[in-house]
Amino acid sequence: MKSSLWIEEFQSDHSSYKFEIEKTLFSGQSEFQAVDVVQTKGHGKMLLNDGLIMVTERDEFAYHDMIAHVPLFVHPNPKNVLVIGGGDGGTAREVIRHPGVEKCTMVEIDKMVVDACIEFIPQTSKDLTGDRVNLIIGDGVKFVKETKEKFDVILVDSTDPIGPATPLFGTEFYEDLKNCLSDDGIVVSQGESPWYQTDIQKGLIKILDGVFNDVFLYTFSNLTYPGSLWSFTFATKKYHPVKDFNPNRVTESGLDFDYYNKGIHSAAFALPSFIRKNLEGLIKND
Amino acid sequence: MKSSLWIEEFQSDHSSYKFEIEKTLFSGQSEFQAVDVVQTKGHGKMLLNDGLIMVTERDEFAYHDMIAHVPLFVHPNPKNVLVIGGGDGGTAREVIRHPGVEKCTMVEIDKMVVDACIEFIPQTSKDLTGDRVNLIIGDGVKFVKETKEKFDVILVDSTDPIGPATPLFGTEFYEDLKNCLSDDGIVVSQGESPWYQTDIQKGLIKILDGVFNDVFLYTFSNLTYPGSLWSFTFATKKYHPVKDFNPNRVTESGLDFDYYNKGIHSAAFALPSFIRKNLEGLIKND
Numbered sequence: 001m002k003s004s005l006w007i008e009e010f011q012s013d014h015s016s017y018k019f020e021i022e023k024t025l026f027s028g029q030s031e032f033q034a035v036d037v038v039q040t041k042g043h044g045k046m047l048l049n050d051g052l053i054m055v056t057e058r059d060e061f062a063y064h065d066m067i068a069h070v071p072l073f074v075h076p077n078p079k080n081v082l083v084i085g086g087g088d089g090g091t092a093r094e095v096i097r098h099p100g101v102e103k104c105t106m107v108e109i110d111k112m113v114v115d116a117c118i119e120f121i122p123q124t125s126k127d128l129t130g131d132r133v134n135l136i137i138g139d140g141v142k143f144v145k146e147t148k149e150k151f152d153v154i155l156v157d158s159t160d161p162i163g164p165a166t167p168l169f170g171t172e173f174y175e176d177l178k179n180c181l182s183d184d185g186i187v188v189s190q191g192e193s194p195w196y197q198t199d200i201q202k203g204l205i206k207i208l209d210g211v212f213n214d215v216f217l218y219t220f221s222n223l224t225y226p227g228s229l230w231s232f233t234f235a236t237k238k239y240h241p242v243k244d245f246n247p248n249r250v251t252e253s254g255l256d257f258d259y260y261n262k263g264i265h266s267a268a269f270a271l272p273s274f275i276r277k278n279l280e281g282l283i284k285n286d
Numbered sequence: 287m288k289s290s291l292w293i294e295e296f297q298s299d300h301s302s303y304k305f306e307i308e309k310t311l312f313s314g315q316s317e318f319q320a321v322d323v324v325q326t327k328g329h330g331k332m333l334l335n336d337g338l339i340m341v342t343e344r345d346e347f348a349y350h351d352m353i354a355h356v357p358l359f360v361h362p363n364p365k366n367v368l369v370i371g372g373g374d375g376g377t378a379r380e381v382i383r384h385p386g387v388e389k390c391t392m393v394e395i396d397k398m399v400v401d402a403c404i405e406f407i408p409q410t411s412k413d414l415t416g417d418r419v420n421l422i423i424g425d426g427v428k429f430v431k432e433t434k435e436k437f438d439v440i441l442v443d444s445t446d447p448i449g450p451a452t453p454l455f456g457t458e459f460y461e462d463l464k465n466c467l468s469d470d471g472i473v474v475s476q477g478e479s480p481w482y483q484t485d486i487q488k489g490l491i492k493i494l495d496g497v498f499n500d501v502f503l504y505t506f507s508n509l510t511y512p513g514s515l516w517s518f519t520f521a522t523k524k525y526h527p528v529k530d531f532n533p534n535r536v537t538e539s540g541l542d543f544d545y546y547n548k549g550i551h552s553a554a555f556a557l558p559s560f561i562r563k564n565l566e567g568l569i570k571n572d
Contacts, residue, residue, distance in 0.1 A: 008304070014326065015509075018294070220558075263572065
């Protein structure tokens with residue numbers, strides 16, 4: 001009989017996901033959090049922050065497609081993009097696939113996450129050293145307070161509101177974000193689980209509602225986040241995420257995605273009733 | 287230190303879901319399979335067949351809404367509905383919420399499943415004894431071969447193609463189904479996981495393609511099936527599931543659902559690219 005090594009992440013107090021591990025590739029403790037990269041048996045390499053699964057090679061395309069391409073195909077001409085967090089590099093990788101994007105500034109607080117992903121997960125990190133990526137190791141909260149730049153699209157690619165990501169779930173952060181957003185800008189943020197984390201989700205949306213006029217929610221599915229159905233918030237100064245979306249632009253881009261497509265774009269904003277009911281009056285989805 | 291009791295279901299060889307159990311309510315071995323009903327700590331009561339999770343009270347609405355209301359709101363006047371399997375009763379419960387449905391015949395092979403659900407899970411089974419439900423304990427494969435009735439909508443609410451459900455994944459069964467389907471009828475079948483069971487899914491769709499002209503796939507999310515994103519096939523003699531869908535009928539019905547709504551109806555047929563690519567040429571989704 002052979003023993004086997006498993007990682008278990010709790011979705012709630014009474015349910016969990018388990019993944020079989022082949023070996024640990026990296027294990028460190030940064031100033032901010034524990035950082036681990038492991039080789040799983042069925043899901044490729046996996047990044048964990050403080051023991052929570054951030055990314056696996058098998059399904060990371062779902063999250064990264066949906067955080068990046070939804071706003072980038074709504075905004076008609078995004079040139080200057082900001083990513084807060086996203087240390088694994090997958091979000092920046094998708095952003096710069098849009099040839100019109102002149103610069104993708106990425107502000108990640110934890111150098112250890114970036115370094116571990118560059119060394120062990122090139123699938124997500126491969127473009128972090130590219131010309132159009134301006135990688136800043138620093139505090140995103142401080143960055144948006146101090147920058148004089150204006151961004152067309154801002155992506156808040158954060159972990160849960162525990163540890164270093166906590167201030168990313170605050171009103172002051174979003175007021176500062178709004179100030180560095182262009183007049184027709186869009187902010188997309190990691191929006192938590194509609195099944196298991198409805199309180200965190202509702203809290204984030206209330207903060208966004210206080211800062212922006214129009215806040216929407218959209219969903220996607222992956223294999224590793226609790227409940228698998230996951231969400232992004234879409235806060236916008238001008239463009240409607242569905243009515244101002246031109247599907248032809250997706251076709252004309254010639255880009256090929258494993259999750260995103262012109263049909264899934266609008267479909268992602270059609271929410272199951274239990275989500276609509278829970279967020280009634282807080283979001284502008286039709 | 288207190289010990290705790292958990293049930294673990296494997297999604298694949300190298301990943302699993304776990305749910306904490308409070309106590310076992312029923313445990314039996316029928317002629318066909320092991321049947322268990324347990325009280326979980328976070329997901330209500332749970333039915334298991336041969337150790338595989340069939341239903342939990344917390345999220346069963348997602349599956350039952352989507353198997354029933356999608357075809358019943360496409361077909362303009364469904365009067366006679368057949369359910370193959372569905373022993374927990376949740377599908378029949380949703381079918382008869384449509385006042386135009388005159389009769390819902392349900393053919394479940396395993397009396398022990400029905401009896402256990404009637405006794406322990408009234409949430410799903412509560413309408414099995416109702417006037418418009420014609421509950422037959424018997425072999426669905428034999429039933430569709432012998433019946434002289436014609437059905438407007440047929441729902442194949444089956445488990446995986448192991449154990450008693452194996453013949454439900456066969457060409458002969460679907461040829462017989464087609465014969466007892468009205469000229470404008472629709473067949474919806476449990477379509478497996480687009481993440482983990484793509485071979486089973488593709489096999490089922492190839493069988494449907496051989497029998498019906500037009501086969502579509504649609505998805506929904508729940509909390510308990512491997513990968514959480516799950517699918518139904520939609521095989522149709524006449525009606526297109528999106529183009530022939532009139533959203534006003536949902537509004538006019540006055541029915542309220544926790545998952546299904548007029549937006550999610552069409553959105554469910556917009557598939558992530560990895561599913562489209564895997565099923566290219568086999569399904570008619572746009």
